[in-house]
Amino acid sequence: MASRPPPGSATVKLPDKVDIAIVGGGIMGLSTAYHLARHSKLKVVVIERSYLVSGASGRNGGGLRMQWGDPGNVALMMESIDLCRTLAQELGINLWFRQGGYLFLARSPVGEARLQRNAALHRQVGAPTRLLSAREARDIVPELDTSDVLAATYNPDDGVVFPWPFVWGYAARAQQLGVPVRTHTEVERLLPKGDGFELVLSDGHRLVAPRVVNATGAWSNLLNRQLGFTTPNEPHRHEILSSEPLKPFLDPLVVDLSSGLYFSQSTRGELVTGVSLPPASGYDDTSLSLHSSLRFLGHVSRCLCKVLPVARHMKILRQWAGPYDLTPDGDAIVGPSPGHPGLIQLCGFTGHGFMMAPAVGRMLAKWLADQTPHPMLERWDPSRFARGLSQRYEDMSIG
Numbered sequence: 178m179a180s181r182p183p184p185g186s187a188t189v190k191l192p193d194k195v196d197i198a199i200v201g202g203g204i205m206g207l208s209t210a211y212h213l214a215r216h217s218k219l220k221v222v223v224i225e226r227s228y229l230v231s232g233a234s235g236r237n238g239g240g241l242r243m244q245w246g247d248p249g250n251v252a253l254m255m256e257s258i259d260l261c262r263t264l265a266q267e268l269g270i271n272l273w274f275r276q277g278g279y280l281f282l283a284r285s286p287v288g289e290a291r292l293q294r295n296a297a298l299h300r301q302v303g304a305p306t307r308l309l310s311a312r313e314a315r316d317i318v319p320e321l322d323t324s325d326v327l328a329a330t331y332n333p334d335d336g337v338v339f340p341w342p343f344v345w346g347y348a349a350r351a352q353q354l355g356v357p358v359r360t361h362t363e364v365e366r367l368l369p370k371g372d373g374f375e376l377v378l379s380d381g382h383r384l385v386a387p388r389v390v391n392a393t394g395a396w397s398n399l400l401n402r403q404l405g406f407t408t409p410n411e412p413h414r415h416e417i418l419s420s421e422p423l424k425p426f427l428d429p430l431v432v433d434l435s436s437g438l439y440f441s442q443s444t445r446g447e448l449v450t451g452v453s454l455p456p457a458s459g460y461d462d463t464s465l466s467l468h469s470s471l472r473f474l475g476h477v478s479r480c481l482c483k484v485l486p487v488a489r490h491m492k493i494l495r496q497w498a499g500p501y502d503l504t505p506d507g508d509a510i511v512g513p514s515p516g517h518p519g520l521i522q523l524c525g526f527t528g529h530g531f532m533m534a535p536a537v538g539r540m541l542a543k544w545l546a547d548q549t550p551h552p553m554l555e556r557w558d559p560s561r562f563a564r565g566l567s568q569r570y571e572d573m574s575i576g
């Protein structure tokens with residue numbers, strides 16, 4: 178049997194010159210690297226500062242859904258979920274992909290109107306989302322308190338994955354296809370050189386590339402600043418926890434629109450739950466700090482026990498934090514940078530980059546290989562903010 182390639186390595190040999198250098202070994206950088214390796218002859222490397230699941234890609238809830246408010250995002254996620262159906266075989270690794278659906282609950286007239294509008298939109302584009310009453314929502318999850326629920330939506334094709342094997346799978350396959358995935362090596366400096374760039378790495382190596390993909394997520398402006406500009410995305414600490422393993426009882430990932438609470442049950446039985454914290458003095462969540470707080474533990478527990486009263490007997494095993502990469506309009510930033518067309522941004526994915534990566538990586542790889550902008554990604558043009566074209570139209574970002 179052929180031996181499995183490692184998912185990245187701190188010692189893999191790097192060339193001095195490549196066609197595309199991808200900075201950041203999260204799900205976005207790795208999915209793009211994998212698709213470039215599959216569909217082009219371009220010479221590509223991935224440089225990751227730490228271990229592969231050290232960024233947001235190893236710290237998220239693993240939820241995947243078609244239930245979005247913007248038709249472009251619904252279509253993109255239909256494609257991403259479709260790719261996930263065969264991705265485990267393609268990457269040769271168990272992704273723990275489980276389609277138990279997503280159940281959204283609305284407890285206010287505004288939330289109800291949002292769900293009604295979305296259900297109609299989803300029907301138009303062919304996503305199987307159903308608008309439900311509170312009683313029908315309880316038929317799906319009998320443990321829910323739906324006493325003040327006005328409406329719900331359910332899409333059985335939505336689901337959850339275990340994030341880590343996803344990242345490792347892309348990395349291992351990309352390496353197998355000839356892309357060095359170098360871990361524990363930081364891109365310390367990014368310098369303009371000729372028509373491209375020189376990357377100075379923390380091990381002293383210098384790498385020249387006409388095109389660089391900035392896939393450093395919440396850290397992306399640290400790299401951009403080296404070229405004298407920034408994009409308007411900024412980090413926001415987001416906390417999450419998981420419980421002791423419980424007997425399986427919960428199929429869908431449940432989202433309570435009124436609080437932004439979400440929870441699902443992993444294949445190992447743990448309840449995984451998160452929520453955004455309301456602003457409070459003394460708490461700065463706009464930093465890259467990844468510490469966990471007692472305040473989150475109290476807030477998420479109160480929100481969870483209101484919606485799922487049986488959770489009050491549950492023990493917490495693990496609590497952690499990760500960076501959301503927030504943009505002013507809730508949409509990602511993808512494409513050539515203003516003033517530096519060879520630097521491709523691939524960032525600003527807020528709390529939903531994991532689920533979008535299978536489709537986005539494939540689309541961006543095609544764009545880079547064909548040198549033709551991809552129509553699905555053009556709406557995320559980094560220059561839209563400066564051109565005044567940014568309007569907030571995605572209102573289904575959660576957490």
Ligand SMILES: Cc1cc2nc3c(=O)[nH]c(=O)nc-3n(C[C@H](O)[C@H](O)[C@H](O)COP(=O)(O)OP(=O)(O)OC[C@H]3O[C@@H](n4cnc5c(N)ncnc54)[C@H](O)[C@@H]3O)c2cc1C
Pocket residue numbers: 200201202203204205206224225226227228229230231232233234235236237238239240241362363364365392393394395396400415416417451498499500501523524526527528529530531532533
């Ligand atoms: C708590 C939480 C829950 C979430 N839940 C979900 C969910 O349920 N579903 C979903 O789809 N998404 C979710 N997300 C969002 C999702 O995790 C992110 O959108 C996605 O992982 C972003 O991937 P990325 O590759 O862009 O960034 P990252 O995974 O953060 O990768 C960026 C990488 O760049 C590296 N890097 C930075 N600077 C340098 C440098 N100078 N040189 C080399 N490497 C560098 C970092 O070490 C990091 O590994 C959640 C996020 C959090 C924090």
